[in-house]
Amino acid sequence: MVIDMFGTNQQFNLERLPFTAAGAFLSIYQDLNDKQLYLNVCRGKSAILDRPNLIRIALTQEGALLPFIYSCTASRLTLSSAQGMVEFTYEADPSVMRVRSTGPALDFQFRFDPSESGCVLPSGDVELCFQRIGKIGFSCISGTMSENLSDEPCRIQIKPEPESKVAELAIMEYDSVCVRNAPYAAFDTVAAEKQAEFDRFCENYGSVPLPYKAMAEKAMYMVWHSYLGPRGSLYEPLVYMHKLYMNRAFGWQQVFHAIAMKKNTREAWRLLLAFFDYQNDIGGIPDHVSDLGQVTFLTTKPPIQGYGVVQILDGFDLSALTASDYQCMYDKLSRYVDWWFIYHDHARTGYPAFYHPDESGYDESTAYNRGLPVISPDLLAYTVFNCEACARLAGRLGDGEKEEYWFRRAHYVLDYLIQTLWDGEQFLEYLPREKTFYKCGSIVQLQPIMLGKRLPEEIRSTLVKRLTDPEEYMTDYGVASEHLKSDKVVMRAFTRGAVIAPTELFLIKGMRDAGYETEARELCVRYLNALLHQGLALGIHPYRVEPALGNEIAREASAMSVGHPFSSWVGSVFLLLAEDLALEDSLCD
């Protein structure tokens, strides 16, 4: 049975994520402020969609707006009014959205910017041409279509046949020309096929405990529908963070998506490798990419690909992987690791440094308050995993010399982390410019717990004790990203106190690997329950009032706040943690 996931009368609605499908640039969402539904295209000048309210969707009856409620499954969005229903789905070709009305007329309202226009093609289809966004075509399958493309606002209206009261429409998104070779299949057939496509995607994941099942489905939907490409400068299918907010594919996020797909090793491996398609001639990879050539090498993202490789080697069925897969990963990953050592260590310290906070993924963390470059404990932890991954890949390929070389490098970095950056309570930042160490309240300085038993027991126990202390970092919803008594806690920010997905994952898995299963489980359950109630948002604000400053936090201040839009990234973290919990439970059983 297909159950509604989002809607007017559901726990979560389309203000937090769009109705869309894997591979589709078209999506429909509800504006947080005016509560209207809008059709848009996942393309724009910047990472936050600059024209999300591209085309307003309304239902009408004899010219008057009809109120409606809506609900959606993975494959069908249904708008219900007193005069009937309007439904949306996607064809197997995700560039085509199908619409069916059984009663109301449909009104699409929009405005053109200068140099944009629309026209009625000789076929009768209406073509709208937007700058940067591309073209949107409206093709009336049944009913009547009328348009006004010169007034402000412009309109396209679809009216049902008078007798059948049915109208059907195809909305297409394309770059230059729309080529349609096949007749339109029946709406319900198309919707059923789309549902089946989603159901097949869900087979990539393992089972989750019952209380998390409904949210797991939403998480899978979030990940599935965030896939885009190949198209333009997206060389392969990648997972966008969100099709409206941060509408880009980010490098390190593909790793989270990969390691959550426990039932599909090939897809996991492909996702791990996908960003290396952009690897430049000195081994670097970009921070994020889009189909419009918005490939950013200004910074990169945390190098956790090695961490991902280790997770897959340790926890996946490897029978689907071949020597060629290992070789390909080794070649690319080793170049990337070398890039960090060479091109992020101009000061010749021997260890890679962050040159920009964005490279840590924790953009406004207090770890970088003293400037850059900075040798940071989280980066060194990632580097240990990277070197270890290269070693293990070399081992699988039978190259003992390289295996030993890379294990040596892993130990070299680990030794520095333990011997030099550990001060007895936490790890420190090292500032090569001043040749000083820097201590702060950022979770970054405790995150090396992710190294598990690679760390000595006294370090592990100190870290776990502090992470689980409600006077320090532990909240009802998970571990905060900044020490709770820090005067720099700003809950509205991403990494200055909010509970955030990537950190929770590293800490939970790290504590488990460190032998602290009970603490790991406790943290996991707190975080999963928080997501259950607050949705798959990037950051959860664990308090109404900022502990240090006393400011009240507006939880959903805007659609841009870290606590509001769902994120595919968080979806994968949710799935991964829930799957691990289920596995743990089954082992206990």
Added chain:
Amino acid sequence: MMMPANALDLRTVVFSNRYARLMLLDLSAQGEPPSLCISVSRDDPTGVRRNLIRFAPTWGGEAIAYQYEAVPGLLTIHTEHGTMEICFESEDDVLRFRSTNGLGAAFFIEFFMHELFVDRLDGSVEVGFTSMGEFLFEVIKGRQSHDNTWIGPKMCATPTTILWTPEAGEMEGYLFWNTEYVEKKNLTDFSVCVAENQQRFARWLRMLPPPVYGFEDIWRQAGYLVWISELRPLWRLKEAALYMSRCGEDQRASAWLQSFGAMAFRRDQTLAFDLLFSFFALQDPSGTVPGTADDRRIDYAVPKSPVQGLALLWMMDRIGAEAVDAAQCRRLYAPLCRWVAWWKEYRFGSNGLAYHNHAGETLFDTASMFCGVPLQTPDLQTFLILCMEACGHLAERLGDPEAARLHLAEADALTEKLLALLWDGEGFVSMAADGRKQIETAPVPACIPILLGKRLPQEITEKLAERLEVSRTPFTDGAPCAAAELLFTIGLLRCGKTAPARKAAKRWLDRCLREGIPSGAEEQGPGSAAALGGIVFFILSDLLNDLPEE
């Protein structure tokens, strides 16, 4: 604003190099002290960032007043304490600075959120801008310092000054720009570098049509404008291409400009054909040739009128059909045929005429003609006929007379349709693509069929020529339009009206001499001089050199 004929005014045209994207421009208004800034010809979603890095010479660590003198290959800064020289290193995006009299340099930078400043602690500093790429700053002689700090909560660097201080009176340093990563550069001797740049420019000028007597200075100005407009391949821009402008809204390559550029460079077949081919390299699987492109964004949604055929015919005519390199013909033939096929497949109405869907697809400002209906315009048919004709000539050159015959028959058929459906007895008109309505046609597209030359009946060419003679400035709003002037002059020539063609070409050159190459910078802002003016200047110079005076 017209570019003054005898000066390299960096308020209008940038100081740069062939193939480079790095540039210096002057943001001051007329009468104000200069305000030089360093920027990059790259699209930025936050807007055109001309003032990416402000520059000033310094004395004792303080910015001082200056004037500048710019010639191709060298920019000299004059102050009361001496001079500083600035040049590009080879054809790279490396800008070099040198002073020998105690002058230093200061670079002022304001950052947006998430942008980058890092002192690499190896003597170099890396500066990065969202969408614009990265810079490396390093001094070779002297000292480099800066006052940068990071504001954590704002995820932003403070406004920063990078200071270059001389040692023993000498200072030499450079900026290197790249999209992905920046590393230290090994540089040639500064003086040698300047000399080589100037030699490169001189070699470039020799590739152009020679100047018409009396127009040498303006010819050099045009040469510089076009020289800096050719940018090297970068990522999605697979071939070197002419940008419409180095700065402003038009800092992109357009398909039609490559065609006109090919016409200007017909003396260098390699360069000409490379330009003509540059947009075919971006042709998508459906056959669409994009209208505009830069290194990141390729616009397939608004393909431009197919002027490639006109350019090819012009080149073959002036080079001599048999002298055209067969390999180049082979390279162009298939993509040009696909381009023609695209129009036939996707943009032909049931009446056998082609249509534009959107106003942006046309070469001229004809937006008012489009009222939500696709339009069959006389200029579009003209350009397509010429493409078909060009396919025929290419086929002939490649030794396939049967294919040549078919292409030429196609051209003939479309010419007949044009005359039957879009000639109303007095002039050419446009029609809605459904064939039901004639649309009032702007003057420019209405006269473009003169390019068909002797394909048209004489009475029609006479009427068109008369209309052109009467109208001194054919562009709809009265401003000169370089492209229109070019096309009409060529059209007159193709009709056998040599004297009027000569007169039109001379009129254009005289106007450039009087007022400078039309740049469009006044409308588009500093540094946005359009390459088109220079290109048209060269094509018409070429034509004038070949047409005897009566």
